[in-house]
Amino acid sequence: MHSKRIFVPMFLLCFAPNVGRAQKLTPDIPYVERGHERHVLDVYTSENPTAGSSPVMFWIHGGGWQTGDKSDVALKPKIFTERGFVFVSTNYRLLPEVEMDVLIRDVAQALGWVHRNIARYGGDSQRIFVGGHSAGAQLAALICIDDRYLNEQDVPFDVLRGCVPVDGDTYDIPKIILTAEHRQAIYGGKMFTFGHRQKFGNDPEKHVDFSAVTHVAQDKGIPPFLILYFPGNPDTRAQARRLEAVLKEAGIPATAYGKGDSNHGRLNDELGLPDDPATRELYQFLDALVGND
Numbered sequence: 001m002h003s004k005r006i007f008v009p010m011f012l013l014c015f016a017p018n019v020g021r022a023q024k025l026t027p028d029i030p031y032v033e034r035g036h037e038r039h040v041l042d043v044y045t046s047e048n049p050t051a052g053s054s055p056v057m058f059w060i061h062g063g064g065w066q067t068g069d070k071s072d073v074a075l076k077p078k079i080f081t082e083r084g085f086v087f088v089s090t091n092y093r094l095l096p097e098v099e100m101d102v103l104i105r106d107v108a109q110a111l112g113w114v115h116r117n118i119a120r121y122g123g124d125s126q127r128i129f130v131g132g133h134s135a136g137a138q139l140a141a142l143i144c145i146d147d148r149y150l151n152e153q154d155v156p157f158d159v160l161r162g163c164v165p166v167d168g169d170t171y172d173i174p175k176i177i178l179t180a181e182h183r184q185a186i187y188g189g190k191m192f193t194f195g196h197r198q199k200f201g202n203d204p205e206k207h208v209d210f211s212a213v214t215h216v217a218q219d220k221g222i223p224p225f226l227i228l229y230f231p232g233n234p235d236t237r238a239q240a241r242r243l244e245a246v247l248k249e250a251g252i253p254a255t256a257y258g259k260g261d262s263n264h265g266r267l268n269d270e271l272g273l274p275d276d277p278a279t280r281e282l283y284q285f286l287d288a289l290v291g292n293d
Helices: 076-082 100-121 135-145 148-152 173-187 204-209 234-249 264-269 277-290
Strands: 012-014 023-030 040-046 054-060 086-090 123-133 160-166 225-229 254-258
Touching (some): 040 076, 040 100, 054 076, 086 100, 100 123, 100 135, 123 135, 135 148, 135 160, 160 277, 173 204, 173 234, 225 234, 225 277, 234 254, 254 277
Parallel strands (some): 123 160, 225 254
Antiparallel strands (some): 012 023, 040 086
């Protein structure tokens, strides 16, 4: 599902067919001084951005926390820059090289770099949206709900304008572990040797702590959520609705939208296609929030 990384010269102008505006890509920017090779991110802008004026979409790739790359963005740089955004896609270190808490803090460090530096690329550091697919959806939701990670980076929660997790199954980790292991036990499947239980630390307290739903509370400044999911997958459907319900109970605007006739990968890759219903939901969500500024 993941494409190979294509390295391009700095400040390459990327023209897609039938696109009226150019995208300028600045690739492989380090967000940690003398850091790991995966401590890098890509910034996409329109050809002539206006300094500090554009809202920012910060994107977190999927891959089960073990694989994936910041280049796995499909149409997103095109559609976001055409709508006046700066689009940022980040890498982070992966399991099992690092443990989950380190991985999450890599993402928070990348967002901290964006908050401090994105004005140089035309982005507004006070208007940041966060999104991600699959494992990236869990990371996006957690970063936007558990304020400890951004507090460590001196990023105030009020710069977050919206969160768009796409087809995650781990907003409530204890429930997905119970569901998956119960299914295996009933139908005689082999138990997982590196499933969610192990990835999130094989410790019930860690499973609770790494769950976005655990940290939802009123008056924290949690931004509005659009939770996209594929309803044909009972796990991502249940997790999306669970997160939506917990957010709404705390008075936080949240919409869970299921797109049928799709699958886990297509839901993400087709964002931006004309007449795509999930894309319409995304645009309505963004336009309402950007329009409030």
